Amino acid sequence: MKFEESENLTKFIHKKIELSFGKFFICEDFVVAELNHEIHVDWLIIQKIANMIIELYGTSKKIGFISNKVNSYSIDPFVWVTFSKEYDFIEAAAIVWYNDAGFMSSTLEKMFLKNSVKLCESLEEAVQWILNSEEIRN
Template sequence: MFFEKSNYFKLLKHHKITLSFGDFYLLDNFIIAELHEGIHFDWTKIQKLAAELIRHYGYELKIGFIINRANSYSSDPHLWTQFDQEFGFIVATAIVVYDDISYMNATLEKQFTENSLKRCSSLEEAIHWMENLEEFKS
């Protein structure tokens, strides 16, 4: 389910950014990413997204990242390590999976990050988990 078609779209205050490779919904403590069908999410795209996030949240940001895999796309799981070294502002990730292939990809990606990464079966589960992270309670 896409974020815009969920009940949360009207309930949660957010700012939408549309880039050539996906739609990104920026909330207070986390973002929801929906990448476009068939793209390859590479380092150049990650850098563009990171620049937009820094512009929105500022340089001292610490956020959660929900990847809503409503579309099929590819990425290099090693980029998680490179991202953490270069930027390091994601404290936890939830990946919403809708099929077995997405679940296997998320399992592989989990091997390449030191941060918490949860595989979720619904957007609701991912949002609930993100909203209840200890890192955001203060």
């Protein structure tokens, strides 16, 4: 379910940012990313996302990140290795998958992420997990 179609749209004050490769919903303690169908996420796209988040939250705030895989896209999982070395603002991440292919790619991505990661079957599950994670509450 897309963020804009969920109850979360009215539950959380948020800012919507649309970039050429996806939509981002910026909430107080987390970001929901919904990337476009059939794009390939490489280091350049990851840098654009990271810079946008730093611009909005600053460099000291620790946040949660939810990848809401409502569309099918590919990602170079090795970008997460570089990301972990370059940036440290994401404390917990949730990946929401909706089909077998999404589950398989999410499982692969999880292996490359250094922080706390949960695979979720719904956006609501992901939001609740992020909000209840100790990393975000501290």
